Amino acid sequence: KNEVEQSPQNLTAQEGEFITINCSYSVGISALHWLQQHPGGGIVSLFMLSSGKKKHGRLIATINIQEKHSSLHITASHPRDSAVYICAAQFMNYGGSQGNLIFGKGTKLSVKP
Amino acid sequence: DAMVIQNPRYQVTQFGKPVTLSCSQTLNHNVMYWYQQKSSQAPKLLFHYYDKDFNNEADTPDNFQSRRPNTSFCFLDIRSPGLGDAAMYLCATSRDTGGKLFFGSGTQLSVL
Numbered sequence: 001k002n003e004v005e006q007s008p009q010n011l012t013a014q015e016g017e018f019i020t021i022n023c024s025y026s027v028g029i030s031a032l033h034w035l036q037q038h039p040g041g042g043i044v045s046l047f048m049l050s051s052g053k054k055k056h057g058r059l060i061a062t063i064n065i066q067e068k069h070s071s072l073h074i075t076a077s078h079p080r081d082s083a084v085y086i087c088a089a090q091f092m093n094y095g096g097s098q099g100n101l102i103f104g105k106g107t108k109l110s111v112k113p
Numbered sequence: 114d115a116m117v118i119q120n121p122r123y124q125v126t127q128f129g130k131p132v133t134l135s136c137s138q139t140l141n142h143n144v145m146y147w148y149q150q151k152s153s154q155a156p157k158l159l160f161h162y163y164d165k166d167f168n169n170e171a172d173t174p175d176n177f178q179s180r181r182p183n184t185s186f187c188f189l190d191i192r193s194p195g196l197g198d199a200a201m202y203l204c205a206t207s208r209d210t211g212g213k214l215f216f217g218s219g220t221q222l223s224v225l
Contacts (some may be wrong), residue, residue, distance in 0.1 A: 048213040085117075104155065
């Protein structure tokens, strides 16, 4: 069964802290997405990765294919980083076009000033 | 500039009254997706188009239909909205299936 598990479900941090959100998945994937959603808002795609590590500003995403695990890191966190962060996987064995993503339940991050 | 545009941002309809949500894109992507997201839940794929080819998810109710008259536009039609259809509806595009997704800002649908 294709599953995506995220942890933690909720995370509160102080401004400036280093933050890590974890994502694990059950079977082989073709790509993993990290998405950001602000309250009442649409979704912004942060990263799409299939191996290694990507960095954009204060955000870093890593993936370990062998361990079926990915992490999203935020350095020097800021209150404006407060949002829900969602991990979503495109599974290799998804019948058809690989168009569907299996979403994790999201991590609600709150960064306090 | 917004590349995937959804209108309206908020939509209120009455129980049973048909409603159409719209999505347009300036990216010239082949694939357009419609997701439904209920409060505190993960988005759920309703259907997607690859060019003009329509792909319906097996568990998408018949009440939900879609049209893609051209590359740029895609519509979600809810024929007889029920209270359970109140949700955020997200449109997304990608150049190809398996590619990076670009999401619109969503339409929050309320059903009275």
